[in-house]
Amino acid sequence: MAISSRLPAPCYLLMAATLMLLIVQAQSITRHYDFNVQMANVTRLCASKSIVTVNGEYPGPTLVAREGDRVLVRVTNHVAHNMTLHWHGIRQLRSGWADGPAYVTQCPIQTGQSYVYNFTITGQRGTLWWHAHISWLRATVYGAIVILPKLGVPYPFVAPHKEVPVLFGEWWRADTEALVNQALRTGGAPNISDAFTINGLPGPLYNCSANDTFKLKVEPGKTYLMRLINAALNDELFFSVANHTLTIVEVDAVYVKPFTVKTLIISPGQTTNVLLTAKPFYPKANFYMSAAPYSVIRPGTFDNTTVAGILEYHNPHSASESSFNKGLPLFRPTLPRFNDTGLVTNFTSKLRSLATPQYPAVVPQSVDKQFFFTVGLGTRPCPVNATCQGPTNTTQFAAAINNISLVLPSTALLQSHFTGMSRGVYGSNFPVMPLSQFNYTGVSPNNTNVATGTKLLVLPFNATVELVMQDTSILGIESHPLHLHGFNFFVVGQGFGNYDPVNDPTRFNLVDPVERNTVGVPAGGWVAIRFLADNPGVWFMHCHLEVHTTWGLRMAWLVLDGSLPNQKLLPPPSDLPKC
Ligand SMILES: *[C@@H]1O[C@H](CO)[C@@H](O)[C@H](O)[C@H]1NC(C)=O
Ligand SMILES: *[C@@H]1O[C@H](CO)[C@@H](O)[C@H](O)[C@H]1NC(C)=O
Ligand SMILES: *[C@@H]1O[C@H](CO)[C@@H](O)[C@H](O)[C@H]1NC(C)=O
Ligand SMILES: *[C@@H]1O[C@H](CO)[C@@H](O)[C@H](O)[C@H]1NC(C)=O
Ligand SMILES: *[C@@H]1O[C@H](CO)[C@@H](O)[C@H](O)[C@H]1NC(C)=O
Ligand SMILES: *[C@@H]1O[C@H](CO)[C@@H](O)[C@H](O)[C@H]1NC(C)=O
Ligand SMILES: *[C@@H]1O[C@H](CO)[C@@H](O)[C@H](O)[C@H]1NC(C)=O
Ligand SMILES: *[C@@H]1O[C@H](CO)[C@@H](O)[C@H](O)[C@H]1NC(C)=O
Ligand SMILES: *[C@@H]1O[C@H](CO)[C@@H](O)[C@H](O)[C@H]1NC(C)=O
Ligand SMILES: *[C@@H]1O[C@H](CO)[C@@H](O)[C@H](O)[C@H]1NC(C)=O
Ligand SMILES: *[C@@H]1O[C@H](CO)[C@@H](O)[C@H](O)[C@H]1NC(C)=O
């Protein structure tokens, strides 16, 4: 201490600050997880079903890490299905090999094989999730990712008493793999689900299900952080808690300016952190928390059931806790009508980035590359002499981006790119705008057939991109939650009808637009996003309604390496699965 005692006070402060910085940096650790993909028998709606799980858990284990940590997940496949896992929303900077979509960034992990997903969580904190990214296996193979802020860094909102992951899922009595394979054979729509679930539990509104109800126990006056995740396959969901409000503080692992609602909307792929403050005094009542779908498609063609969990007040000092809440009145929230587009628009227009010096919204102010994509449904002709169950008996359902239905190759796109062996695997000529223009939200063209192909859209490193996605009315307008892998983007504008390239950009928000990884293209409308192509690799973009992805509403970007060493895709890990 003799030396430092001679130093002036500012030096101590500087040393202390440096030490703090070192401590904070030293806190970044490597987190190891073992994910064993295995079958498990679970009983829901009075029937036992054999499902694919991770470690026998449904929903799967929660992955917890801090911003800055490295995560190593060893996935071992013990089931008969091929498997890949995707870490939804994780940026995967230069580590595209760990992203997970089958035949895009990797070949599947086959039965008996293992693969270590190796990635670092950079510049993100909040809630994300992981799920299977092959066929429809994500129906049961999914779980939460909780990213805590760096040690010592507080939330930009009141510290919650407790944090609870709340995962919405979708349950079929039938085997979902059989169901989707059958739909692909007939060209028809896969059967709709039988129930929605909260943390794997359908709850009291379904027959034979009251014992499988998620309960959130709260204490009067305390604040809870609910980490909402929509892991359903095909349904955007409204969510509300009776007699309580929800304060939105973060979406897709980015903080937002807080605002309070009675009902929120969450699309498949999206995550939303909300604060719920319990009533100041014990209310002598129980409250449903409920979710039900938002959809503008024909009633009967989507699961319109409601899932409920129960918010229970409990007295931490009461001994006989289990009987405490019996026989109390039960309040239900009023959920909007299934097609309440007005509420959805109101909600999404309230989402704004926090945009503070600590959490800035780095919105590209100028644009190097502009693209216009139509997203929507379409048809494919039925094979000769076959009968199909598409929109007509001579067609199959299809879906496309710029009228191209992406056909996945039999090897992975990222490997083909990295090894320079793309010939015969993919073309680099994805159209930057629709090849044929029409009144996108007006009368549909007579020819509704889509083209098929495996084409990438190539971006130079660090290009700033503006993409307008336009819904079409082919086979009916519909809201499509589009998910981009490898990036967050800013939602700079949205509207109904056809995008107007002259007037609409004048209303873009380039100051504090919400930053996210999945955005709903409004039904019969458009959305404009901007992002910086700072992550070299092949990045999938697709509708997160699984039925639409299956029909082909998907494409992929190829972001080239930059010139500096730290701007290049890292080489593939040695255990990368082979096709
Ligand atoms: C599931 O149940 C079936 C039929 O009872 C049984 O054969 C199988 O071993 C069970 N599987 C697991 C993983 O427990
Ligand atoms: C994870 O990836 C990093 C960066 O490429 C590498 O240095 C490290 O060795 C990898 N770890 C394992 C266990 O593969
Ligand atoms: C729920 O659990 C109780 C107590 O274990 C049992 O008596 C009842 O039959 C169960 N109800 C259903 C619908 O499974
Ligand atoms: C819950 O809300 C309903 C409808 O607004 C109201 O009638 C009821 O008194 C409230 N109950 C409690 C316990 O706050
Ligand atoms: C759900 O859809 C079915 C079929 O269209 C309809 O009969 C039923 O009334 C709907 N239920 C609700 C709660 O909207
Ligand atoms: C919502 O659905 C109801 C019942 O099918 C219908 O009467 C109403 O016109 C629809 N509203 C909108 C905005 O489409
Ligand atoms: C949307 O917000 C506006 C303005 O706050 C309000 O007047 C309108 O009733 C809201 N519409 C819906 C469907 O919630
Ligand atoms: C379709 O059916 C007709 C009549 O049975 C037969 O002549 C023809 O070869 C079939 N075409 C194909 C492509 O199978
Ligand atoms: C297809 O539908 C048309 C019109 O409904 C009908 O006349 C025809 O027989 C059907 N074809 C087959 C092969 O089912
Ligand atoms: C496109 O279709 C809509 C809906 O039918 C119609 O209102 C609009 O005038 C059409 N626009 C053009 C440019 O034809
Ligand atoms: C569709 O076909 C009909 C009759 O063949 C024609 O009158 C109409 O203009 C066509 N519509 C479009 C949008 O091309």
Ligand SMILES: *[C@@H]1O[C@H](CO)[C@@H](O)[C@H](O)[C@H]1NC(C)=O
């Ligand atoms: C698993 O993937 C490999 C490689 O693409 C493929 O050859 C094989 O047919 C697939 N197996 C199953 C059961 O789908």
Ligand SMILES: [Cu+2]
């Ligand atoms: Cu879609």
